[in-house]
Amino acid sequence: MLASAIPTLIFYLLAAISLTLAWSVVTGRRILRAAVSLMGVLGASAGLYLLLDSPFLAGVQVLVYVGGIVVLLVFAVMLTRTTELLEDHPTRLRQIVGSAVATGFFLLSYFMMTSDVFASRTLSALPKNDVAAIGRALLDTGEHGYALPFEVVSLLLLAAMIGGIVIARKPTALAKSEVPHG
Amino acid sequence: MSWQVKSIAERTGDLLPGSPWTAVLYVLLTILAVTAFVTVAGLVLIYAERKIAAHFQCRVGPMRVGWHGVLQSIADAIKLLMKEDIVPRDADALLHILAPVLSFAGMLLVMIALPMSPTVQVSDMNIGVLYVTAVSGLGVLGILLGGWSSNNKWSLLGAMRAGAQIISYEVSATLALLVVVLFAGTLQLSGIVQSQETGWWIWRAHGCGIVAFAIFLIAGTAEINRTPFDLAEGESELTAGFHTEYSGLRFSFFFLSEFLNMFVLAAMASTLFFGGWMPLHIGHFAGFNGIMDLLPPGLWFTLKTTAMIFLIMWFRWTFPRLRVDQLMRLEWKILLPIGFVNLFVSAACVVTGFYFFAQ
Numbered sequence: 001m002l003a004s005a006i007p008t009l010i011f012y013l014l015a016a017i018s019l020t021l022a023w024s025v026v027t028g029r030r031i032l033r034a035a036v037s038l039m040g041v042l043g044a045s046a047g048l049y050l051l052l053d054s055p056f057l058a059g060v061q062v063l064v065y066v067g068g069i070v071v072l073l074v075f076a077v078m079l080t081r082t083t084e085l086l087e088d089h090p091t092r093l094r095q096i097v098g099s100a101v102a103t104g105f106f107l108l109s110y111f112m113m114t115s116d117v118f119a120s121r122t123l124s125a126l127p128k129n130d131v132a133a134i135g136r137a138l139l140d141t142g143e144h145g146y147a148l149p150f151e152v153v154s155l156l157l158l159a160a161m162i163g164g165i166v167i168a169r170k171p172t173a174l175a176k177s178e179v180p181h182g
Numbered sequence: 183m184s185w186q187v188k189s190i191a192e193r194t195g196d197l198l199p200g201s202p203w204t205a206v207l208y209v210l211l212t213i214l215a216v217t218a219f220v221t222v223a224g225l226v227l228i229y230a231e232r233k234i235a236a237h238f239q240c241r242v243g244p245m246r247v248g249w250h251g252v253l254q255s256i257a258d259a260i261k262l263l264m265k266e267d268i269v270p271r272d273a274d275a276l277l278h279i280l281a282p283v284l285s286f287a288g289m290l291l292v293m294i295a296l297p298m299s300p301t302v303q304v305s306d307m308n309i310g311v312l313y314v315t316a317v318s319g320l321g322v323l324g325i326l327l328g329g330w331s332s333n334n335k336w337s338l339l340g341a342m343r344a345g346a347q348i349i350s351y352e353v354s355a356t357l358a359l360l361v362v363v364l365f366a367g368t369l370q371l372s373g374i375v376q377s378q379e380t381g382w383w384i385w386r387a388h389g390c391g392i393v394a395f396a397i398f399l400i401a402g403t404a405e406i407n408r409t410p411f412d413l414a415e416g417e418s419e420l421t422a423g424f425h426t427e428y429s430g431l432r433f434s435f436f437f438l439s440e441f442l443n444m445f446v447l448a449a450m451a452s453t454l455f456f457g458g459w460m461p462l463h464i465g466h467f468a469g470f471n472g473i474m475d476l477l478p479p480g481l482w483f484t485l486k487t488t489a490m491i492f493l494i495m496w497f498r499w500t501f502p503r504l505r506v507d508q509l510m511r512l513e514w515k516i517l518l519p520i521g522f523v524n525l526f527v528s529a530a531c532v533v534t535g536f537y538f539f540a541q
Contacts, residue, residue: 032277032330039323059312067319067352074326075345078338131309131369 011051018044031077039070056131185479187372189306212304216294220442225255227441231495238499259434267430270333277331282428282435285324289439289446291317296449297372299459299480310371311359314450315352318405321443322348325407325414325424328436332427340423343506344407344414350513351404351411357521358398361390361528362454365537375458380465380539382457387537390528395455397521402451403494404509406443410501413509448490452483456490459483465539 021040028034042065049058090098141147190212197205229244229252236243244251269275292314294304307313322345329341363369365387366377377383384391404411415423425436452458459479463471504512531537 030274032274032327036277036280036327055307055309056312059309059316063312063316063319067316067322071319071322071326071345071349074323074330075342075349078326078330078342078345 007051011048014044014047014051018048032074035070035073035077038073039066042066042070056134185300185376187300187306187376189303189372190301191305216290216304220290220293220438223445224438224441225259227445227491228258229255230491231441234492234495235499238496262434262437263431265430265433267432268427270427273333273427274331277327278427279432281324281328281331282432282439283324284327285321286435286439288318288320288322288324289442291320292446292450293442295371296446297375297453297458298449298483299478300372302480303372306370306372309369311363311369311374314371315356315359318446319352321439324436324439328428329424332424334427336420337424337426340414340420340426344424347407347411347413347509348405350510351401351517354397354513354517354521355401355405357518357525358394358401359454360525361387361394364525364528364532365391367532371453371458375453375460378457378460379463381463382455382460384455386539387528388531390524390531391455393520393524394528395451397517397524398451398454399493400517401513402447403497404513406440406447408444408494409498410504411509412503413506444491444494445487448487448494449483451490452486456486457482458486 018041021037021044025034025037025041028037042061046058046061046066049055049061137144138146138150190208194205194208194212197208232254233243233251244254247253247257269278295307295310295314297303297306325344325348326341329337329339329344332338362374362383365383366374368374368377378386380386382391384395387394407414413419413423415425420426425433428436449458457463459482461471461474461477461479461482463474
């Protein structure tokens with residue numbers, strides 16, 4: 001009785017934290033505070049993964065989102081000069097498009113959750129989720145393997161990285177290398 | 183000799199069904215012990231730093247408070263607690279308070295995963311190495327937010343430098359960690375220690391271990407912002423960098439987490455490359471191993487970590503501070519390629535079983 005009540009309690013606690021912080025991300029005026037709240041939301045999702053018995057996923061969540069994406073976000077905010085969101089009144093077009101996208105996403109997630117797309121919702125059907133099993137599945141070329149998506153994602157990341165370098169490269173350095181000496 | 187490895191969390195879990203209140207007491211005692219350890223270790227490290235620095239410069243260091251100045255750190259801590267706590271005008275007060283806490287939390291969360299002996303480890307996670315890399319990211323966030331929320335250009339510059347530096351060097355440090363994970367075949371920290379029962383990875387891995395250790399030490403020193411990588415707070419350039427505007431208790435949080443990060447780095451280096459609490463063993467040479475086992479594992483851990491801390495402090499009085507462009511060149515053009523090649527070579531060694539005492 002008590003043993004099953006504690007995870008439920010923790011779930012509702014994490015859910016409440018997530019919702020409160022997510023609300024403050026969207027409504028906050030100070031952009032850096034919004035970034036910190038976002039970090040809290042992502043951390044709470046890591047907690048939910050832990051509750052689902054997937055410590056590896058939780059670790060990756062913290063590593064990639066809290067340690068990577070939020071840090072980059074804060075870094076980008078620090079490079080820009082505006083400390084607060086200046087746009088008080090978004091245009092009518094933005095309001096319409098924004099609410100349409102939000103409603104669409106809400107409906108999509110609602111139907112996804114209510115339909116039976118997730119076949120393994122019962123506990124017995126859960127796949128093994130230890131690190132070794134995940135690693136094997138990522139490199140498996142067989143029927144249930146993920147070798148092809150894994151490679152495609154690596155290719156995408158490589159392309160993004162090269163694109164980033166090309167954009168960030170100073171045009172003067174490019175011009176100098178093309179112009180012969182003298 | 184087989185080791186009875188059991189973390190404090192596991193022992194608490196064993197107590198939970200029978201006597202939940204004993205388990206609660208156990209948890210409270212653990213929190214108390216970790217707090218005490220962090221405080222005492224911080225004071226000792228600060229005293230050691232001052233003494234070692236003094237002797238490298240042919241001075242004697244603190245001598246007045248207590249025998250050879252051993253109580254100097256305590257006096258300093260009391261002074262620091264009495265100081266006025268200042269939040270700059272126009273600063274984001276909430277983030278100003280949150281930043282040192284985040285920095286401290288990042289350090290503390292790594293601390294609880296360190297295996298100090300077979301029985302002294304707060305939590306022995308399955309994903310140990312991943313966990314350590316993940317939560318140490320909180321420290322960067324604390325520095326970035328501290329620099330930003332101070333509303334001071336020196337702080338902001340220091341924070342930007344720290345951010346760029348830590349993000350860059352994290353890559354190399356992770357590549358070096360992966361080498362040991364490959365050889366040990368596990369992410370669990372106690373498992374990595376136990377995999378070194380026939381010898382430490384630094385010499386068992388045919389050079390890969392030495393290269394990985396060098397990369398890990400350089401990248402780790404950069405990640406904890408110590409000289410020669412202390413651009414984030416280079417006092418001759420930025421007054422004090424990201425913590426210029428901090429005083430009193432909040433400053434001491436930054437200060438303490440900086441010193442204990444050094445302990446964490448030393449402990450991780452000795453766990454991964456020097457066997458952690460595992461005594462010096464040579465293969466299945468039972469006589470020699472038996473003699474080495476006479477020293478308790480906790481003492482081995484302490485000795486190795488102390489030696490590593492001394493090495494890191496030695497760096498500080500040996501190398502001059504790097505310039506920003508030199509810093510970036512060292513990471514992206516030197517350490518990173520070496521790290522990748524080293525990882526490939528280690529993978530080849532692991533696949534072919536080409537290392538000492540492979541099963």
